[in-house]
Structures are given as structure tokens and as C-alpha cells.
Amino acid sequence: MTNKIFFTPGPSELYPTVAKHIQSALEDKIGSISHRSQQFKDIYAHAEAELRTLLQLPDNYEVLFLSSANEIWERAIQNTVEHESFHLVNGSFSKRFYQVSGELGRKATKYEAPFTQGFDAASIHVPATAELVALVQNETSSGASMPVAEINKFREKVSPDTLLFVDAVSSLPIPAFDFNQVDSVYFSVQKCFGLPAGLGVWLLNNRCVAKAEALQAKGVSLGSYHSIPAMLSKAKANQTVETPNVLNLYLLGKVVEDMLQKGIETIREEAATKAQLIYEYIKVSKNFSAAVQEQAHRSVTTIVANTILPASEVNKLLAPYNMAVGSGYGDYKEKQIRIASFPAHSVEQVQALVEKLQELVG
Incomplete structure (x- = not known):
């Protein structure tokens, strides 16, 4: 058994109540039920209802459970884009969504900002022909974040039929989205929801459903099992089209219930406190510097710092103290660290990490 605390950006530290819920699931043989x-x-039904309450999801939104956020990229393009999508790109994951659209035969265009930089909505022109605009609230690879207020500005920048999709994979439920300003938000559970990997959650409104049905009526292929109409027909009966990750769905309902008992405002306040602790330390550190320069664009859940000492060496120093941070992504593997500050991480744990880093690397 390990006592290590994982400040890695996903998979990450499990929510504190997960072990108890797994034990209950084993006792009730949840993994064996049909x-x-x-x-x-x-x-x-419990998982969906708890999510709707936690996120204050409008009635015109549906909740679909898939295998991962990566899968949602494919299903989004297949189901809602006949010709063209437009993507904001400022890191590896937003770039991959852009590439997926092209790989599926659509015309994919992009507005690209340098790695670790955010976006200013006023400076971005969205093509009138774009059927889907892919926004990234929190770029997990670079730590660049888009404030909700900036996301909301895009509704006035797009044509009436254009769908706005938001990547909140490593931030939800921290951002307080206005779901009336966007059409879809998606996330995975192994980050801010503190669960094992293997479950993606797709929140989409009736405009997305209508687009899929319109394409289907025109004879456009939406895929097979995972077309929106097929998934929705099962979801209406509290089912999925294939055998799902039953255990993770059970755990999601339980953890969201725990979050509701704690209170979403408390969770968001703690997120801001933890991020401030980390950024204030980085500001005075001899070894680290903030990767995202513009303060308004810095993530509060995935803090990325440039590091003089290679990331692997930082983790070697932390290992005897049962702590681990994430390395940089891709080409930045040894040049940056990524510190996850998710609801599963307490303020006290983050404080302990900051103090240990100060002691070990300055």
C-alpha cells in the first residue's frame, strides 16, 4: 500500500471517499450486475441527477456517458459537422481535436496561439461557415485557461446555427458555466472528479441533438453505435448502447453526491485558495517560473511551471516524502512540471507540497 499523494494532472489523486465507495460496490457486487x-x-439515473444538480444543468441539456473525452471528439465531429469545424488551439489536446476533424474528412480550420498562451475573444474571427467551434476552457498540456466570460463572448461571434463546444476535461466542476451561452461541455472523470480513468461525460443541448438528427435525415453517416440519436434513445431509459463502465458510473454518482454535501461554492473557493498558494510560491521560487504569463489565463486546476531542474529530478526529490507532480507534456516533459490542484487535493496537502518544494529546490 502506498501513501503517495498524486498531484499529477490525470489520472490523479482519488477523491477521499472513493475507497469507501469501492468497498460498498464490492460488497454489493456492482461489477457483476447486468x-x-x-x-x-x-x-x-442517480449519477445523472447528481451531475445535473451539481452543475445546475438546464433542462434542454442531455447527459451521455462514453469511454473518454477523446472519444467525444470523434463523436462530436461525426454527429454535428457535415463540412467544417473551427478550433482554438493553444496546446496538445486542443490541437488533437483539430486533427481529429481533419482525419474524419471534414475541413478543419484553426486559430492557434503559442503554447501556454490564452485567447482574447475580440481578436478572433470565426468563419461564418463553421458548424462547430471548439473552445478550450482548460488546456491540460499547457495550463492555459479561458475565463468563462471570454467563452460567453463567442455566442455573438458565430452564426445562429453554429455549435459551441467547450473542453473542460481538467477543470469541471470548478468553472461556473452559463450553459445557455454554449451548446456542449465535456470532461473525463480521472481529473477533477477524482475517479479512475475510463469514463467520459458529454453534456449537450437540444441544438446538438437537432443537428445530428438533421444530418441523419440527409443520409450522412453518424457512426454506428455511438450516434447521438442511438445513444440518446438508450439514455432516455437510463441505459447505454453497450456494456459501460458500471463501476465508474456508480462511483461518479457517489462522489458527486459527496461534492454536493460539501457544497460547490466551497469547492470553488478552495480551488482558488490552492491555486494562489502554488502561484505565489512559483513567483518567488529560485527553480520555477510560471509558464502562463498572463495571470487571467492561468489555470486554477492545472498549474504549469517552467523548471530549471529536470522534472524527473524534482519527482526523485519528492519521492521519499510520498508526493508526485506531473512532468511537462510532450516536448516540455523535462522542462516543465504540471501540478494538479483538483477537488481531491486538500488545502493542507497543497500547502505541504509547496513547503516541501521550497525546502528541496528553493
């Missing part, structure tokens, strides 16, 4: 049973339908 995904067509009433017991599973109750698990599905």
Missing part, C-alpha cells in the same frame, strides 16, 4: 437491469438503471 447493464440492462433495474439496479443499473437506478445507478445511471
